Amino acid sequence: MADDLILLSDGGGGERMMDLVRREILARFGPADGSGELARLADAARIEPACRSGRSPGAPLAFTTDSYVVQPLEFPGGDIGRLAISGTVNDLACLGARPVALSLALILEEGLERALLGRILDSAAAAAREVGAAVVCGDTKVVERGSADGLFINTSGIGVIETGRRLGAEQIRPGDKVLVSGTVGDHGIAVMSRREGLRFEAAVQSDVAPLWPLAEAILAASPNLRALKDPTRGGLAAALNELAEAAAVRMRIDEAAVPVRPAVAGACEVLGLDVLNVANEGKFVVVAPADEAEAVLRAMRRHPLGREAAVIGEVLEGTARGPRVTLRTRIGGERVLEMPYGEDLPRIC
Amino acid sequence: MADDLILLSDGGGGERMMDLVRREILARFGPADGSGELARLADAARIEPACRSGRSPGAPLAFTTDSYVVQPLEFPGGDIGRLAISGTVNDLACLGARPVALSLALILEEGLERALLGRILDSAAAAAREVGAAVVCGDTKVVERGSADGLFINTSGIGVIETGRRLGAEQIRPGDKVLVSGTVGDHGIAVMSRREGLRFEAAVQSDVAPLWPLAEAILAASPNLRALKDPTRGGLAAALNELAEAAAVRMRIDEAAVPVRPAVAGACEVLGLDVLNVANEGKFVVVAPADEAEAVLRAMRRHPLGREAAVIGEVLEGTARGPRVTLRTRIGGERVLEMPYGEDLPRIC
Secondary structure, eight states: OGGGBOOGGGGSSSHHHHHHIIIIIIHHHSOTTSOSHHHHTOSSEEEOOOOTTOOOOOSOEEEEEEEEOOSSSEETTEEHHHHHHHHHHHHHHTTTOEEEEEEEEEEEETTOBHHHHHHHHHHHHHHHHHTTOEEEEEEEEEEOTTSBSSEEEEEEEEEEOTTOOOOSGGGOOTTOEEEESSOSSHHHHHHHHHHHTOTTGGGOOOOOOOOHHHHHHHHHHOTTOOEEEOOOTTHHHHHHHHHHHHHTOEEEEEGGGSOOOHHHHHHHHHHTOOGGGSOOSSOOEEEEOHHHHHHHHHHHHHSTTOTTOEEEEEEEOOOSSSOSEEEEOTTSOEEEOOOOOSOSSSSOO | OGGGBOOGGGGSSSHHHHHHIIIIIIHHHSOTTSOSHHHHTOSSEEEOOOOTTOOOOOSOEEEEEEEEOOSSSEETTEEHHHHHHHHHHHHHHTTTOEEEEEEEEEEEETTOBHHHHHHHHHHHHHHHHHTTOEEEEEEEEEEOTTSBSSEEEEEEEEEEOTTOOOOSGGGOOTTOEEEESSOSSHHHHHHHHHHHTOGGGGGOOOOOOOOHHHHHHHHHHOTTOOEEEOOOTTHHHHHHHHHHHHHTOEEEEEGGGSOOOHHHHHHHHHHTOOGGGSOOSSOOEEEEOHHHHHHHHHHHHHSTTOTTOEEEEEEEOOOSSSOSEEEEOTTSOEEEOOOOOSOSSSSOO
16 A cells, blocks of 8 residues: 555655655656666656757756745755755766856745745755856745745756766776775764754764866866766765666775765764765765776865775676675675665655 | 835736846846846847857847746646646747757755655656657755745756747837737646635636747747737736836737636636636737738637737837726726736746
């Protein structure tokens, strides 16, 4: 009977959500043969608008959308406004696309404080300015008290892939190196701490940031860059599993190499969470050829958004069966890093 | 004190919403001089992505976003799925843009029936196929029971302006003719009737439809077409006032010429509504030069989506003050057709 109704875990970024998306969305909107941009389930779609009149279609574009339902609306280090701009800019950046045009659609609950809305919009505007992206269109709806949770924001975005380069899972090869641009778990723990009023609140700030400038530095450092991915819902574990699955490879990650702030590690212990499943909103997973990994690492560490970047693992040949991602643990063992199933932390973005 | 909190009427598509958008959105996201695509408040933004590498930017694009919060989710003649695709396709069509790529972002309430979701997505997919538009990216969020009203959908869209032509209020000139592509008020009354369980339900169906094929026929018939606009929230009255205001002209509309179904007129009488304020989801307001109006009218009437099209008025010189839109009534008088203030029918789209 559970399958008759939508559950919270259907939106958690894990196995259950992938199943919902495949059964309800791809089955209806993808081409019958399972191909097409939508079926790639990438952070953004690559489109090259055809033009019947024969005018040149220009550089390829990236197009992406995300709705933001985070609770609370303001949290340590950010708010839903900064999150909505950053999340969409970062999805575009994952395709190597400079953000050029953003949309901003608000669903407001009757009774929302205008002062709070004002602070959130100030924050969104500042985030857009940080990366030179213009909000060019929008929409405003108001629903009755009790019909929404204060404020939901949808931002969609168009980016230009100026280099024309193709980034994505399908570029990944055995022997490539896997990097992360900084500490993991900060966003999820910051939101959770505010929500639960936990005592570690002061120590953990969300990492929410628009990352296009960092992506630009990585692109410049790695002419054969394979893939960028932002490990949001489902955390690093979901991002690595999605990449490995789509690329039909395996990955081996070195647990000790993954940067984690002590306060975040402590909070995860208290909450019984695996930090590798916790959401990030200002980080990239980077896959680069082995001989370009050092240059990527240096470029990230030189950048304010990537000071704590690290090489965390490598890409191995795929196998027909068996786990996609394994973790070499601190004590020298090896365990499977599974795709999270449902939802450790609901309403995190 | 009312100004401290968001009210339902802030989302009604009328005067109050324009005020909210100017004060909260344009003040933050528009250029300081009040220019830019966002400030045009058109149905979609026109963008011509610049490209630093010097590759040609190609044909201009249209970009738009809308969130859909209609209640009930299914209504006579349509549902939120068909509405979400149609509304976004129609906003693109208002700029003369063929829809090429759509996004689909779902906010699901925990406990939503999967069978209902399935019907709505079937309907959305069918609407997209009608106009050859591909859904290329999406997002799925689930919020706790009581935090949303079953289902909210955001669709954004990218269209290609293949002709390169500029449509919009700024093209409108005194002497132009104003047309509407069919009967008005059908959508709003269909939703309202289902919501209130009114007895006229059977007789009124929503007009919700993706109109790109009709726009293409109009573009072909009118080489100097001025503007297309879809009269959704706030109805014909809001659409005409927005066009006249942005064009700095006046319009005179002939009330008897505006097509209205008898069942819709009757329902408006019962409900105390002005049919000219009631939402449409499958109609265009068209402004064309006088010498092309006849060709536009014929082209629309030949098309299944425009069989009941009519010339309803004309554009006059603007004045520094005074009403923008006047109505010649059936009994020969003249009255001001005002911009609706707040919201006659909440949650209509």
